[in-house]
Amino acid sequence: MNQAQPITDVVFDFCGVLIDWQCHAALDGHYPAELVEKICADDDPYGFFRYEDDMDSGIPFTSELETVRREQGDDIANVFRYYIEHYDDALPRLIPGAEELLRDLRAQGIRVWGLTNWSADTFHFAFEKFPQLDELLQGTVVSGIEKKRKPNADIYELAQRRFNLTPSTTVFFDDTEKNVRGAQNVGWHAFRFTDTEQARRDLRTLRALR
Known part of the structure; x- marks a missing residue:
């Protein structure tokens, strides 16, 4: 990839990148603490993550x-059922600095987009709770709607066609390494997201942010 080409587009994952997702926040106080801890653990014996x-x-x-x-x-x-019906409670806040990053990119003439693995039944909560994301993002591809998901190439290629992206001038941020590799495999610049300050540093390495 030719890093001398100016970056024109930045694509963001949602949970863990733009929105802070906390499983337990939807269940705390409604079910026994021990049960909530098990459901929200990485080795959840009840399989909520698999069902999601x-x-x-x-x-x-x-x-x-x-x-x-x-x-x-x-x-x-x-x-x-309760968890899904109250999914907005699992979205307590935007990731610190995320809104400012989107606004700064837009102010520099860079287009910003969303690409998320998210259910068609619960994605509406994201824009209802954080309307500024709906305002700032110029389009979002949602896996549950498209029935395609990261890290498979077809969902990146769908976003590429829909948003008229050029791979060599597109940057992608995701908090999951396999999804980062999926974007790199279709020719995008891609970085593992840790926080917005690191994202800004990554963008500056491509001269995409002042």
Whole structure:
């Protein structure tokens, strides 16, 4: 890739990059603390993350709820229903500095976009809770709507066509390494996101941000 070409577009993942996602925030105070801790742990025995991944891939909530009920029983299915219906509570805030970064990029004439693995049933919460993202992003590709997901090449290629992106002048930020590699595999510049200050430093290495 020719880094001398000016960057024209920056594409952002959502959770962990633009929005702070906290599983427990939707459940704390509504269910026993020990149960919430298990559900929100990386080795969750109830499979909530797996069920969310299914929804991110395009499976409707009503269908996935029946899978949860079949595999985990009514009690856990009812917790999952509550969690999905109150998903906005799991989005407590924007990532610090994210809005300012989007505004600074827009002010420099760089286009900004979203590309997220997110369920079609819950994505609406993102823009309802944080309307400034809807204002600033010039378009967003949502896996659950498209039934394509990162890190597979087809979702990046869809975003590329829809947003008229040129790979060598496009930058992507994601907090998951495999999704970063997926973007690099289609020719985009891509960085693992840790915080907005690091993102600014990464952009400056490409002369994409003053």
